[in-house]
Amino acid sequence: MITRLSHTTIFVRNQDSAYDFYTNKLGFKVVDDMPMGKDTRWLTVSPPDQPNLEIVLFPITVGKMYPEETANIMLELLQKGKLANGVFECNDIYATYEELKSKGVEFLKAPTEEFYGVEAQFKDDSGNWFSLQPKSNFTKTE
């Protein structure tokens, strides 16, 4: 029986830039930041209220795991904005939207009433996009 998600990966173009985006803009906490070879770090962050989930900010670099052709395909998907990485939850979507926007986060969709509740969408510095939804979207009893 699977009990929980411990690590998940967000593929990034540049770890320095991703570090700045996820910590200084989104307010995530760094869990691990350790050098792993010449150009790579083991860099993981967690959302403030979810310290047990480590998000691995993994660079798309040519190496053992990603041959050049694969890395190029992944970079192209990022550039085209085709990599959707999930839903981030917040308490108040309008306040979160205003704060992130003031910090320079690029929104693809402002808070909008949908049949499932209010939703916004933003992208990170690499081009990954995320849905942003208030907790209330997931706690409806009807």
Add this chain to the structure above:
Amino acid sequence: MTTEQYPGVHMYRRVVRAKLFIDNNYHEPINVDNIADEAYFSKFHFIRLFKNVYGKTPNQYLMAVRIEKAKEFLQSDKSVSEACTSVGFESLSSFSGLFKKVTGSTPSVFLKQQQSAKKAKKKAPLKFVPGCFISNNGWDENGNFREMTD
């Protein structure tokens, strides 16, 4: 409904402005009057709005930010007294008391735990990385890492 049309957009912007004021000035001797002024609200109206949005009063939020920042300072090897003054506390005892109430540990115990964890990660970094990542990336083939884990 888009951003420019949602109800209370100007109110939200002012509350967020106050929140960012706290985030940027937590180390200064600020209080709810300064913060309400920053957002152009009357004090009591402001406290109510802030709590509606963030679930904490401005003062509770300020204290939470100070403790979080203190944790970061301690994680970066600052001393307890340096962390205390760096986050705007004048009294070490009130800082330590609040820190323990929020985190469950005194600042000095927290500092020791962080130093110990940092030492362990420096000595054997691969112990803190899931094996699938190590194997797929060939990090275990790196002689330097093997030496560090010995």
